[in-house]
Amino acid sequence: MICDAETGFPDHLSVAIVGAGPAGIGVARVLRDLAIPDVWVFERGQIGQSFRDWPKETRLLTPSFPGNVFGVTDLNAISFDSSPGWSLRSEHPSGAAYAQYLDQAADMFGVNVQCGIDVRAVEPVDNAFKLETSRGPVTADYVIWACGHFGAPTDAGLLGSELGRHYGTVESWDDIEEDEVFVIGGYESGIDAAIGLAQKGKNVIVLDRGAPWLDGDKDPSRSLSPYTQQRLDTFRRCLSITLLPDVEVIALEQEGSGAHILAADGRSWLSDGPPVLATGFVGGTQRVSQWFEYGEDGVPLLTAQDESTAMPGLFLVGPEVSHQGHLFCFIYKFRQRFAVVARAIAARMGADTSVLEMYYENNMFLDDLTCCDDDKCLC
Numbered sequence: 001m002i003c004d005a006e007t008g009f010p011d012h013l014s015v016a017i018v019g020a021g022p023a024g025i026g027v028a029r030v031l032r033d034l035a036i037p038d039v040w041v042f043e044r045g046q047i048g049q050s051f052r053d054w055p056k057e058t059r060l061l062t063p064s065f066p067g068n069v070f071g072v073t074d075l076n077a078i079s080f081d082s083s084p085g086w087s088l089r090s091e092h093p094s095g096a097a098y099a100q101y102l103d104q105a106a107d108m109f110g111v112n113v114q115c116g117i118d119v120r121a122v123e124p125v126d127n128a129f130k131l132e133t134s135r136g137p138v139t140a141d142y143v144i145w146a147c148g149h150f151g152a153p154t155d156a157g158l159l160g161s162e163l164g165r166h167y168g169t170v171e172s173w174d175d176i177e178e179d180e181v182f183v184i185g186g187y188e189s190g191i192d193a194a195i196g197l198a199q200k201g202k203n204v205i206v207l208d209r210g211a212p213w214l215d216g217d218k219d220p221s222r223s224l225s226p227y228t229q230q231r232l233d234t235f236r237r238c239l240s241i242t243l244l245p246d247v248e249v250i251a252l253e254q255e256g257s258g259a260h261i262l263a264a265d266g267r268s269w270l271s272d273g274p275p276v277l278a279t280g281f282v283g284g285t286q287r288v289s290q291w292f293e294y295g296e297d298g299v300p301l302l303t304a305q306d307e308s309t310a311m312p313g314l315f316l317v318g319p320e321v322s323h324q325g326h327l328f329c330f331i332y333k334f335r336q337r338f339a340v341v342a343r344a345i346a347a348r349m350g351a352d353t354s355v356l357e358m359y360y361e362n363n364m365f366l367d368d369l370t371c372c373d374d375d376k377c378l379c
């Protein structure tokens with residue numbers, strides 16, 4: 001059931017899932033397969049809101065291909081029986097198209113989603129949780145936090161960052177008027193911005209403290225995806241994209257309607273308009289950060305069931321999940337943990353978990369984290 005803010009939901013839930021992106025809808029589906037009652041997904045915008053908010057030219061990096069029946073689930077699918085490649089007829093769907101896939105998936109899976117509900121706080125009360133929402137309080141035995149990180153752009157501590165515009169706030173590269181545009185940050189979003197702008201005829205200069213476009217790490221969570229690399233190789237030949245490595249940008253200073261970009265080594269550039277900040281996103285757990293412990297690298301510390309080490313009953317799904325230095329930040333990675341979280345909750349509720357066999361059979365259940373100790377899951 002997919003509802004807007006005017007319709008109702010019970011006062012007490014067994015499981016409250018916060019966020020209706022691929023993580024929230026995906027884990028709700030597993031709980032539905034386990035026949036857990038009173039599971040609701042709360043979403044402050046619409047299903048797939050982060051994807052709806054992408055620049056309209058942006059496409060998914062990971063390719064979609066409907067290999068499901070041969071045991072190779074579409075990389076962008078949130079379940080083993082759906083495929084955005086098949087339903088959208090697209091290998092690299094746009095954000096709007098992917099949100100449409102999520103909409104259809106939520107409907108087909110029969111999960112309860114309440115849109116237009118902002119979850120403002122979560123507090124433990126009497127062996128359960130109280131969620132403060134924009135529609136008033138609701139309690140739940142378990143909470144699954146699935147807020148992603150697109151809604152939390154970071155300026156990475158850049159002085160004068162208000163003179164720039166963050167990648168996450170750009171609706172379309174058509175909206176940028178200047179002929180020459182500086183992009184600060186040269187990883188996925190920075191290169192996506194550079195290509196999007198160059199395709200609109202702009203002269204684009206990308207500044208980065210390193211040279212991510214040369215990084216050869218085997219894990220696509222740590223180096224440019226083949227899709228981005230391929231597009232960059234193609235478009236650099238025919239469009240105006242300059243990549244400047246080893247530039248540690250420390251500040252932006254007002255200069256007319258533009259900005260002076262200052263680097264740590266004394267170099268500077270004059271930008272006619274606001275530079276694009278491709279400086280990334282911080283974790284989506286900010287709003288509930290008091291209920292998580294964080295490692296030195298800033299990742300939330302989780303049990304082997306992806307439960308907060310500081311707050312039993314509070315689980316995390318999505319791109320912020322990390323174990324032994326292995327990042328689960330792509331859909332094809334973090335979907336492997338939906339069944340692990342759902343099994344933990346179902347087992348505590350005394351529910352039969354044998355249905356999860358089909359998740360094992362379909363290669364959608366990574367509970368053996370020792371695979372992250374070596375390179376075999378990265379090759």
Ligand SMILES: Cc1cc2nc3c(=O)[nH]c(=O)nc-3n(C[C@H](O)[C@H](O)[C@H](O)COP(=O)(O)OP(=O)(O)OC[C@H]3O[C@@H](n4cnc5c(N)ncnc54)[C@H](O)[C@@H]3O)c2cc1C
Nearest residue numbers: 019021022023044049050060061062119147148318330331
């Ligand atoms: C430009 C770009 C390209 C990408 N390309 C790929 C790709 O090709 N393949 C891939 O696997 N990944 C890709 N990613 C990463 C992918 O988008 C994320 O990993 C994915 O969106 C995470 O899913 P999620 O459900 O955890 O979070 P989201 O999709 O961000 O969903 C979180 C939802 O929670 C809602 N929400 C947040 N806070 C609250 C609150 N307090 N109360 C209620 N609702 C709330 C939001 O509105 C949102 O709808 C890309 C990311 C970007 C930015």
